[in-house]
Amino acid sequence: MKYLILLVLSLAAVFGVKAQTAATTADSALEHEVLLETTQGNIRLKLYNDTPIHRDNFLKLVRSGFYDGLLFHRVIPNFMIQAGDSASRHAQPGQLLGDSPEPYTLPAEIRFPQHFHRSGVLAAARESEDVNPELRSSASQFYIVTGSIFTDDRLDAIQQRLDSTTQGRIRLTPSIREAYRSFGGAPHLDGQYTVFGEVVEGYDVADLIQWVARDEHNRPFEDVRIVRATVVK
Numbered sequence: 001m002k003y004l005i006l007l008v009l010s011l012a013a014v015f016g017v018k019a020q021t022a023a024t025t026a027d028s029a030l031e032h033e034v035l036l037e038t039t040q041g042n043i044r045l046k047l048y049n050d051t052p053i054h055r056d057n058f059l060k061l062v063r064s065g066f067y068d069g070l071l072f073h074r075v076i077p078n079f080m081i082q083a084g085d086s087a088s089r090h091a092q093p094g095q096l097l098g099d100s101p102e103p104y105t106l107p108a109e110i111r112f113p114q115h116f117h118r119s120g121v122l123a124a125a126r127e128s129e130d131v132n133p134e135l136r137s138s139a140s141q142f143y144i145v146t147g148s149i150f151t152d153d154r155l156d157a158i159q160q161r162l163d164s165t166t167q168g169r170i171r172l173t174p175s176i177r178e179a180y181r182s183f184g185g186a187p188h189l190d191g192q193y194t195v196f197g198e199v200v201e202g203y204d205v206a207d208l209i210q211w212v213a214r215d216e217h218n219r220p221f222e223d224v225r226i227v228r229a230t231v232v233k
Contacts, residue, residue, distance in 0.1 A: 070088050083141070122198055124196060
């Protein structure tokens with residue numbers, strides 16, 4: 001009887017471990033999604049699992065309500081739209097935004113060439129290299145690439161620039177070049193900022209936001225606000 005009890009307990013432990021492992025595997029395979037409800041429409045984002053620090057930080061901020069009420073404080077046509085400055089929630093008209101103090105930064109999770117700056121990707125803003133040589137990311141500021149279409153000549157020029165700025169580490173592969181020729185993006189940022197997600201619905205809304213009238217600091221004259229951000233998956 002004692003042997004039978006031990007056998008049953010052993011089997012239970014084995015199946016418990018297998019069940020826990022299966023649950024962990026299923027959770028790691030889940031691609032979380034976040035919905036940004038903005039004054040211009042909705043944008044749905046998928047977060048990448050191979051940038052877990054940025055994924056988990058973004059999910060934490062969304063769940064805490066941090067992004068609710070914040071502005072897209074910097075928009076540049078054919079480039080990107082940026083949000084996430086805590087000071088933008090109650091900013092006065094014309095107030096300069098983007099440099100508010102943050103409690104922490106995130107270590108870079110640059111996964112090039114798996115993730116590059118094609119149109120529609122989600123990436124983390126950061127301080128410049130002269131004060132941030134480790135390319136650490138902002139705690140909360142992010143941008144969505146809208147970008148532009150690139151010709152081969154322009155891509156050749158970008159590659160020369162990347163050779164200089166990244167000491168030859170970043171090479172635009174044929175497939176990446178084709179993406180920039182066909183869909184557009186911002187290749188000059190490749191290998192230097194963490195890309196951690198992409199737009200899966202509502203890219204037309206991001207496209208609309210990039211064209212709003214703006215001041216000399218690229219802040220929209222009329223506030224474009226994230227009304228609410230929620231984790232939907």
